[in-house]
Amino acid sequence: MTTTPTEWLDLVNERDEVVGTVTRGDAWARRLPVRVVNAFVVNGAGQLWIPRRTPSKRVFPRCLDMSVGGHVERGESYEAAFRRETQEELNLDLDTVPWREVAAFSPFDTPLSAFMRVYEIRSDVAPAFNPDDFSGAEWLTPAEVLARIAAGDPAKGDLAELIRRCYGTGHG
Numbered sequence: 372m373t374t375t376p377t378e379w380l381d382l383v384n385e386r387d388e389v390v391g392t393v394t395r396g397d398a399w400a401r402r403l404p405v406r407v408v409n410a411f412v413v414n415g416a417g418q419l420w421i422p423r424r425t426p427s428k429r430v431f432p433r434c435l436d437m438s439v440g441g442h443v444e445r446g447e448s449y450e451a452a453f454r455r456e457t458q459e460e461l462n463l464d465l466d467t468v469p470w471r472e473v474a475a476f477s478p479f480d481t482p483l484s485a486f487m488r489v490y491e492i493r494s495d496v497a498p499a500f501n502p503d504d505f506s507g508a509e510w511l512t513p514a515e516v517l518a519r520i521a522a523g524d525p526a527k528g529d530l531a532e533l534i535r536r537c538y539g540t541g542h543g
Contacts, residue, residue, distance in 0.1 A: 379445040380405045385479045387486045392445050404478055406443035408453040409533060410470075410490040412461070412498060418512050419534070420497060422505035424527070435519065435526040436505070437533065438492065449488040460505070461498035469493040474537050481536070483529050489537055513538035 378395040383404050398405045412420035420438045424431055441456035443449055457463050474489040500508060511519070513534045520526045 378442065380442055381445050381447075383486060385477070387477065395442060405485050406449065406452075407485045407487050408439070408441060408443060408449055408456060408490065409437040409487060409529070410439035410453060410457065410492055411537070412438040412492045412494050414493075414495045414510060416510075418510040419516060419538075420494075420508055421511050421516055422500060422508035425502070425504065425506045428504075431525075431527045433506075433525060435516065435524060435530055437527065437530060438498070438508075439490070440527070453488065453490050457492070460501050462501065463492070463498050465492070476536070482532055487529075487533075489533060491537075 379392050380395055380398055381389045382391040382393040382398070383406060384390045385404070387404075387406070393403055393405065395405075397403070414420070422436050422438065424434050424436050426432050428434075439453070439457050439460050441452060441460070443452040447455075454465050457465055470490055470492045472488055473491045474487075476483050476487045476489070478485055478487075497508065497510070516526075516534055517531055520531045
């Protein structure tokens with residue numbers, strides 16, 4: 372039997388200031404404020420590269436997902452976590468593609484699950500994703516993603532809210 376190593380996260384207050392440490396499991400079980408990063412790969416046509424999580428994922432298996440997502444680990448900066456997660460999930464070095472931060476959200480001001488920085492990576496090439504993370508992916512407009520979720524396609528919890536906040540309501 373393999374055991375997952377304990378993942379330690381910074382526990383933060385309502386101003387996103389570190390006030391302690393907490394395990395990932397405890398943070399989610401008790402709904403404590405922690406930090407995460409998410410990103411969307413966007414092509415020249417304005418489509419988002421939307422992957423589907425593998426069936427073996429512990430949370431949100433087989434769900435539509437952000438192009439990149441993960442926790443900011445204890446002592447790590449948002450940008451360092453974004454760089455690490457992008458390398459792990461997409462096999463992509465951020466020094467080789469244009470990217471920018473597009474938003475920062477608080478779980479105290481939004482229905483989102485954590486303090487979150489959202490990034491955008493510009494590329495017309497689908498990433499060589501990690502098959503342990505994703506089973507496949509496709510290019511979809513923000514409106515198409517929201518329509519799929521509304522029609523019942525399972526999606527990671529914050530996906531629809533992030534698309535609405537970063538790319539509009541998707542109507543039209």
